[in-house]
Every structure is written in C-alpha cells, then in structure tokens.
Amino acid sequence: MRDQDVSLVIGGDAGQGVESSGAGFSSALARAGYHIFSIADYRSRIRGGHNFYQIRAATRPVASHLDPPALLLALTAESVELHLESLAPDAAVLYDSSFRLDAGAVERSGRLAVPVPMNEIAMRHGSKVMMNTAALAAAASLLRFPLQRMEAVIRQNFARKGERVVEGNLAVARETYEQVRRSPAAARFRYRLPGLPGQPERMLLHGNHAFCLGAVAAGCRFVAAYPMTPATTILEWMTAHAEPLGIVTKHAEDELAAICMAIGAGFAGARALCSTSGGGFSLMTEALGLAGMTETPVVVVDVQRGGPSTGLPTRTEQADLLFVLHASQGDFPRFVLAPGDHVEAFETAMRAFNLAEKYQTPVVVLSDQFLASSLRTLDFGRLRRDAVPVERGKTRRPGEPPLPGERGPGGGQEDGPAAGRDGYLRFAFTPDGISPRVLPGDPEAVYGAPSDEHDEAGHITEEIDNRKRMMEKRMRKLETALAAGEMRGPRRVGPAEAEVTLLAWGSMLGPASEALVLLEREGVRANLLHWCDLWPFAGEAAERELRRVRRGVVVEQNYSGQFRRFLRMTTGYEAEGLVRRYDGRPLEPGEIARGVLKEVGAGVR
Amino acid sequence: MTDAAGGIDRAELYRHVRRAAALGSDQEAASVVRAVLRSLGQVLPRESRALLEGRLPGELSAEMERFAPPEPDPLLDRELFLGRLTNGLQTEGLYDQTLGGLDLVSSHVDEDAIRQIRAVFGALQAGLPPETRGRLAAELPPEVADWWRDPA
Amino acid sequence: MSVDQRAGAGRGDGRLPDGRHGPGRGLTARDYMTEQRPTWCPGCGDFGILAALREALLQEGIAPHEAVVVSGIGCGSKLPDYMRVNGFMTLHGRPLPVATGFRLANPAMRVIVVDGDGDAYGIGGNHWLHTCRRNPGLVHLVENNQIYALTKGQYSPTTEQGTRTTTSPEGSIERPVNPIRTALAAGATFVARGFAGEPKELARLIREALHHRGYALLDILQPCITYNKVNTYDWYAERIVRLESEGHDPSDFDAAWARAGEFGERIPVGVFYRTEEVPAYEERVPGLKRGPVVERPLDDLDEAAFEALERELV
Incomplete structure (x- = not known):
C-alpha cells in the first residue's frame, strides 16, 4: 500500500458550520482507517469572519497538522483568495459554481479549479443549509473516498434532527458525489483517500478529552470552572458525564469562586480540578x-490562549509559562506540567492528581488551544490507566487507621508545640516536608488550616522560629519530589547524536517531532528534547542532555522566548536559536524546519 | 454612702466611683455607674436585681431594668459584661504612619474597665448583708464574680 | 484570668451553667474549647458570636469533627482558631465559594461560614449574591461591625453614610448596603439578623439557621469597641426590636421586605424570612446521587466503564 499523507482545508465564514463539517469529515476519514490530525482555526465571533478547518489524513500515525494542503474546500469565494497560495502546487480547489471567482487565476497557479453547483443541489433538495453536506460529498468524491462512509456519518450526525433531514442530506450527498465523480477535473486530481481496509477502530479525540479521561481515571470527583475558551470543553465534558461517574461539577460565578470551590472540595478530600485559560488563571492567583x-x-x-488580556480568545500561545511558574505572592511549592500531546495529556492528568495529594500542594497543568482543540486518532489501549496508579501519599480518611507519624509529640519532633487535645498535628514538621493528612471529619483529628502562617497544630502564629521552620517544611516538598524521581527530564525524539537539537515544551512536541523528518530530508541530522515536567525542574537530567547538544534551537509559541529564558534560569544553558510564533496560529512542522535552518544558518554541515 | 433605710445616696455613689476609679468628673462616674448597672441587669435574675434596685435611686434602678432579658443570659461572659465600658474608653491612638489606620491602644483597656466595675461594685455593696453579697457572687459570670468579691 | 473565661466560654468546668449538656451525645461545652487565646480587643462583640456558635453546636449535638467553620480574613474570621472545630481560614472575600466546594464534596458535614461585612458584602459581594440564589446548605454568620477593624478603621460596606474614617476623612459618601434586603432580593431562603450582645438569643438564631435546608444568612450586629464609637452595645440595645414578639410572619416575603427597610430608631432582629420550599443546591446535584464524593474509593471506575467513555470518541 502506498504511503498517503493528505491535508485538506475547509474554509468559510463563521456561522457556516465549518467546525462541524470538519469534525464530521475527520470522523468519516478516521472510521475509514486513516490516522487523523485536525485543527480548527476559528474566530471568537459566533458569526462573521473567516474560519477554516484543516484535516490531515495519513496511513501512519501523525502528530501534527502539515502544510501544504492538497485540497481546499471553499464555502466562500473569500476562502479561495485566502488559501490559494498556501496550497500544494497540484492541489484542487473545490468551490460553488455560483461564486464570482477567477477560475483562470486558480488554473494559472497550477491548481485544479473544481466548480460544483453545491448550493443549487442543496436548494433543490430543500435548503441552503445542506450546502456543507454537498461540499463534503464533493471533496469525498474528488478524493475517491467511499460514498457510503459519508452516508454513515450523515446518518449519525443528523439522526437527532429527524428522518426528513437525514434523507435530504443523503440525497444531496449522493447527487454531488456522482456529479463530481463524472467531472473531468476529478480525473486530473492525483490525491486519493480510498479508505484503508483492515484497520482497527480508533478513538478520535481532542487534547481536552484526553485530559478529562485522565482526570476521571485518576478519581477526579470535583470540577469547578467558569466557561472560558479554550478550556470550556473540559467543564462541559465532565458535566455531561457527571451523573454516571458521580462527579460534582460546578459552573461558578467567576474564576475566583471556581478555584475556591475546588480548594474547598480538595480540603474536604475530593480530588478537585479547576479548568481555565490565562485570563481566568490571573484571577485565581491569590487562591493558588x-x-x-x-x-x-x-x-x-x-x-x-493568545494574550495579553482578552488577546486572541480562540487561538493558541504558550506565553503563560513564566507567569504560572511565579503566580501568586510569596514562596510556596507548586508543580507545573505541560503535556506534549494527547497521550501525555491523559497521563499528566493522572500524575497531577497524585502529585497534588502526595505533596499536598497545587499542581498546574499547562495546556494550550492547539493541544486542547486538535483532534487526533488514537488506538485503543494507548490511554493506559495502569501507567499511573492512584497514590494519595500520607492521606487518610476519617476512621481509617492512623498514618505513620500521625500521632506523638510534635508529629515526630520533640521540640514542637503541644499537639493539643487531639494529639494530631496537621502541619507537623517532618524530614520530607510532608505532614500526615487526615481528611476533615475524624473525631480524633479536629484541626484548622489558616491562610495565615501557622504552627504545626494549625494555629495562627508569627513566631520567628516557627515561621522559618514552616517555610522550610513546605518548600522541602519540592526537594522530596525531585529526590523521589517524580519529575522527569526531557524526552528525546530522534537520534542520540545530532547536529541540531530542537528544544521544546508542551504542545510543540508533535510539530517539532515532525520537523525532524523534514530537516532530515534537507540533510540536517536533528533531534528534539521535549519537556513536560517544568517545576520543580529536574535540573540534573536536563543538564545531562543539554551537555550533548551541539546547536540548540528553542521552538515555542510566544514572543519573548520564555522557555529559552527558563532554561537559562534553571541550567545556565543559552540556546543558540529561537523559532517562535506569537500570532496565535500553531507552528507547523515545515515552518519549524525552515526556522531552524535559518537560525543555525550556513553552519549546518 | 447609705441612708438609714439602707438606700444608696446618688451623689455619694458617684463620688466613690469617681475616686476609686480615678475618673475626672461625677458625670463620668455617672455614666460608668449606669453602664455597669445595665450589664448587671443582663446577668442577674429578677430577684437579685430587685435586691439591688430596692436600694437605688429610681432612675438608676430603671437603668438596671433597661436591657434586662426575661431570663439572664448565661452566655454573657466577662467580655460582654465589660464591652459597653471598653467601647466608651479611649481605644484608638494616633494615625499609624507605618501600617495605616489608627494605632490601637485597646489591648489593656479591660484593666481600666475592671477598675471601674470594681468601683461600682464597691459602692453597691456598702451596707449589703454578707449573705446577699455571696448570693450575687454565685450568680455572676465567673470572672465578674471575682471582681464582685474584690470591690474597690 | 483563665483561657476559658477569656474565650467567652460558659461558666465553670465547661459544662453549661445551668447544667445542660449537648443532647444525648455526651458533648459538653469543653469539647469545643481550645487552648488558643483570642487576640480580640477586650469586650469585642466577636466573643459573643464565638460563645453563641459553640452553644448552638452543643445544643444541636453537632460534634466538633462533624462541622467545619470556613472563615475569611478579618478580626472575626480568626474565630475558628479559637474553638475546637475543623476550620479553614481562607482569603478575604472567598469563604463562601470555599465552603460551597466543601459542602458539595461532603454534604455529610455541617458547613458554617464566618466572615465580616467587608468579606461578605464588599470584596466577596459577587459570591454572596450568587450564594443567595444558589442556596447551598451553608450557615453564614456575618460579623457586621460596620467598620474595617483589622486594618484599623476604614469605612466598610455597611458603614453609615457620613462616617469619618481614615479613608473617609470628610465623611463616607456611599449609602450603606442593606444586607437583609439585598439577600431577599437575591433569592435567599433564610434571612435573619442577630446581635452579638445577646449570645443566648443569637445561639437560638444560629440553631434555627442550622435547621434550615439551604443557605441561611445571619447578619450579626457586632460592636467594635475600638473603631466604632457610634454603633455601641447600648446603641444597638436601645434600638433592637424583636420580629418574633411583634408578630412578624417569616413566611411572608412582603412583610419581610417591609421590615427589612427598618434600620435606625428601630432595628428588627430575628428571622425576617424563611422558606423551606426550595431544595438546597446539593440536593439537586446529579453527581451526588451516589452520596458524598469524598466517601467513594478513587478507583471505582471499572474497566468497562472506562472503555465505554473511550468508545464514545469513536
């Protein structure tokens, strides 16, 4: 079987159903056996403005979107103007025959112009709304994608709207499919997606879905959030599954309430999650x-998403890194994890809940719009719950047997304050900084937890020695986590020895990995170091890898090169180059490869 | 301080309180006396109030009844007993140029308040039979009873 | 002076003075005591609130481990540090959402919020409004002293207009919030006012609030002996009238609204409004149908259920 790797774009106005068309076609292609990676590029407005949806279908697993697209499905004349130049030289442009469009210009650019009377067919069968169905059927036809696969998706998607709607759409699809199949242009189009027989069924999921699955696998029982793009789907997915899974979800009045509710639930002993984007996180900092x-x-x-302020609400960026690392006043231990792809998002969610409970401190997971909203196929079995078993550390429920060190003078320290009548010190000084935690409700362990500085028993105090020891105790948890090997060093992708090393974090894992292949084609031997675990930073592991880097180029989605600065801050390592993007659009492998070549310039080879 | 019938002379009462609590005027003493009587009215049962009221000038015995609940409030403790006195004392200092707000000098105002209370207790107890004194001590909140037993 | 006395406890050995004990559970006032010594000013109204809360829990037979007191930031928000009960002293303005989260995670425990007028009606005002209409099973005790005392004397949302403070040297310009009417308008299902100077009566009101199904607001007039020389013990005592003895019907919303307008020569205390018709928020949360989430094992999602979730994504 020939290796296939085809990208196509659906472009139209906001309010034209570009997202649902793209998702529907992605789903049809996935069921036909292809590996999919799709991204939506939509504006914040509900209606108006150009939107597009890019689908990549391949015969092997793919980790990123990839330019150039071989097919443009234009729902407006404007999308042709906007996308023509970015298409593959032998791409086809599918558009409605009624568009006032210079087909000659399309042909002169070398691309194939395929006008189809989609609107007319749709109207004939009842409604202009069905034009999207016509467009998808036209694309399917051009790609030699089996009609019955499209029909199955139509049946599924429109089932809720009744038989008449289903039948209308099916009729539109059949007629368009047939008309395009017989058109002369179809014969000239060289890209084919006829379906891959014998492939296993796969999941098709967003990064946010993967994160949610990880959260419920980890026993997350409480979610509070305020809707904010692109985090909203986490609250929605969790809410949709709240009753069968026994999860409390709360759409709060604002982000301050959301994180405080999660903290209240966490204090009660529930594994609690709060989902947001940068603006909401800004409001949450005090509570962190x-x-x-x-x-x-x-x-x-x-x-x-793109900042600052309201910024680019529906677009991607990785510009919260330094903010999240330092958010909120004062020193306190926190964990910061930035999963690289869907599988890692799943695993990171599970790890985050373990770390939060084992180390009794907040954990921030840094995702972004690109990871959250990109749709990709995954084989069943890739999301391995057993990879991260539930661990609560020194935590017990009321009525369970006492934890080691839970009782006794000063929680193990002879010079600690009296343990009070309960003989339990919630904030006992311990060598590892972690104090045995009894969840509220135990008759033998009644205690208070103040936001003021406090002693081991949880009483407010500003006493000097206690303050020092309590600060040291809390911060010691980070050393404990590092010593316990909780924090991972960079993941290396590609050869151990390379001329150029890409240095990336978070969602850039996929695009940067694919850029390695493109660099290889250019004769540049490159590899990638990717970080998920950012704080506490596994410095030794990082330095071990960085010592082998000949020429390092940081790849990230922000203006100021935050990760480059972060590496300098933590390891003293100064990357030679920086490939960045801050226009809210995700870095694409080809763009990364070109950027890397530019950064290291003539020095390669 | 008491007349032949065992009644308490108002002017004598104020003079005593003024002297014993180092107050600046009879007027100040009068307001202290009234405040303490109101607090007593809230913690003593009706019969005990009557024992004291019978010896007070009419307007002062009315003060004792002013906020007296049908039953004494058993949760009224030394803090609430002296609160209406400390509320009237100087508790705010000068503007706090370091932290903002008004510097507070209230930490030990209870000592002044207690002295005032003990002064009033001293005046009330003059001519009171020991058994009545003992009975009232048993009915007062714990620390207030100590002040009663150690009047000024 | 003993710690117990200082902390405004009942008399004697921790038993209540008239020999009462918590009903049937062997609880005594001492069970709610700690060694902590309040840092409140002598005579502070917060002592009355502390005494009343302990008494109410005792009388209701709610043991210290069965309740959590969630507080904000302010003089009175230190209260959970001064009694033996689970306590969570949170951020300024945020105890309501923290308490709501706790309640939704573990509705088996009694959740009591203690904060001040600045916390509840000022910085946390948004949470307050939404809590009123949300109706979670929380008892909310607002220590309303009409001043910012912890920051040493600035005007608060309930400070009377024209009051001179360090942030209103010419007299405050804003009219004070009317917490009772605001709560009524926002849909609160239990709205009451108490007075810190009469702890026994206050304890009775807290008990009523504890019996309420949903959110119970108890606005408590609390003398600040240091920074509020106007709204004193006697100032309140002279003005207080009892809704109960004046024949007020707490089920009558319009009557409640009318009485809530009184604050001046007459200040009504007692329960303004109460309805048990509205379910508590947590009663209707689908995720709680299987009981408090904190009581379930974390790994109760079996393989088949997880696979079903994955299959939804095909």
Missing part, C-alpha cells in the same frame, strides 16, 4: 497561594 499555604491539594489546568 491559599492552596500552597494550607497545603490543600488542587489541580488547575490552564489551557493557554
């Missing part, structure tokens, strides 16, 4: 410190 000070487990996922 509350969790740190009261040693309350909570997981916050910041699905980054």
